[in-house]
Amino acid sequence: MTHAHLSRRALLAAGGAALAAPAALRAQTAWPTAPVRVILPYAPGGPTDVIARLLCDTLSQRLPQRFVVENRTGAGGNIGASAVAKARPDGTTFLFTNTGHAVNRALYARLDYDPAKDLTPVTIVAESPMVLLVPNSSPAKTLAEFVARVRAKPGEYSYGSTGTGGALQLVSLLITRAAGLKMEEVPYRGSAPAAQDLISGRLEMLYDAGATAFPLATAGQARALAVSSAQRSTVMPDVPTVAEAGFPEATFSVWQGLLAPAGTPQPILERLQAEVAAVLAEGSLRARLVELGAERIIANKPDEARAYINAEMARWERVLREAGARPQ
Numbered sequence: 001m002t003h004a005h006l007s008r009r010a011l012l013a014a015g016g017a018a019l020a021a022p023a024a025l026r027a028q029t030a031w032p033t034a035p036v037r038v039i040l041p042y043a044p045g046g047p048t049d050v051i052a053r054l055l056c057d058t059l060s061q062r063l064p065q066r067f068v069v070e071n072r073t074g075a076g077g078n079i080g081a082s083a084v085a086k087a088r089p090d091g092t093t094f095l096f097t098n099t100g101h102a103v104n105r106a107l108y109a110r111l112d113y114d115p116a117k118d119l120t121p122v123t124i125v126a127e128s129p130m131v132l133l134v135p136n137s138s139p140a141k142t143l144a145e146f147v148a149r150v151r152a153k154p155g156e157y158s159y160g161s162t163g164t165g166g167a168l169q170l171v172s173l174l175i176t177r178a179a180g181l182k183m184e185e186v187p188y189r190g191s192a193p194a195a196q197d198l199i200s201g202r203l204e205m206l207y208d209a210g211a212t213a214f215p216l217a218t219a220g221q222a223r224a225l226a227v228s229s230a231q232r233s234t235v236m237p238d239v240p241t242v243a244e245a246g247f248p249e250a251t252f253s254v255w256q257g258l259l260a261p262a263g264t265p266q267p268i269l270e271r272l273q274a275e276v277a278a279v280l281a282e283g284s285l286r287a288r289l290v291e292l293g294a295e296r297i298i299a300n301k302p303d304e305a306r307a308y309i310n311a312e313m314a315r316w317e318r319v320l321r322e323a324g325a326r327p328q
Helices: 003-019 023-030 048-061 075-085 143-152 166-180 192-198 209-219 267-282 283-291 302-322
Strands: 034-040 068-073 094-099 117-135 158-161 186-188 204-208 223-228 252-263
Touching: 034 048, 034 075, 034 204, 048 068, 048 094, 048 117, 048 166, 048 252, 048 267, 048 283, 068 186, 075 094, 075 117, 075 252, 117 143, 117 166, 117 192, 117 209, 117 302, 143 166, 143 223, 158 192, 166 186, 166 204, 166 302, 192 204, 192 209, 204 209, 209 223, 252 267, 252 302, 267 283
Parallel strands: 034 068, 034 094, 158 186, 158 204
Antiparallel strands: 094 252, 117 204, 117 223, 117 252
16 A cells, blocks of 8 residues: 555544534633623622632633622522522523532432532532631630530520621531530521621630631630631631631531533533633632632532532531531
């Protein structure tokens, strides 16, 4: 066979391989070809909403299509999550959510979607610490002193939360169970009114997100006794972790992450994760997220994000079951 025949055969083989390239691979190179909706299942203005908008604004500048945040609130985040679970898996609809996603299956008996099967993780964006605050009027200067004070009068002191399944309730549940505390839960519509009651001394404890708790502590309006994360915060490095204070089982971080409808082509998931990782590596956005309390940037790959969320679901289902919580 001549060299010309070999070349012609090689060219034909190459052309055939190109024609047979998976549609998903072509989708990766072309995506996004239409505006992308990022549904946020919580109200505007909170830390998760702000982080989502900053990330989407940056992606809109980087990619050829706009990333538009759409708030779909209600039912503990399930209305927005359900909308994404039922959306076409074509890379035009994603969910930006947080730790609350991992507890919904344990809290709600009747969901019209399966959080584990109908949504597929793209990436965990970041983790944020929670901060255990007491009023300045409290005699407790350390977590050990606070625990001793509450143990001495079981049921007499109260803590603020934002209701069932919220991060404030979950982290408070962890510390009260770990330390054997009996406290009254007082639910609020948001952490801001709870903070006002803490400052005035009507609450004995508020375990709030770092983005709103650290400013209270640094301004001298409340006292920070511990942070929930595995490492100390860079914002207030003198405040110990709950593990250092003797309660490692109460370690907790609020996470924010991106998920897609199940069936979204893997190359699209991988492309979006790579773009998120790239923008989070940039100094300006990273610094802004740290200011908002998202101190640990993760941006992991889709399979790592899936393992992360599965572990979170298993953890919270166990904790809530042991606490006697029953699906509503």
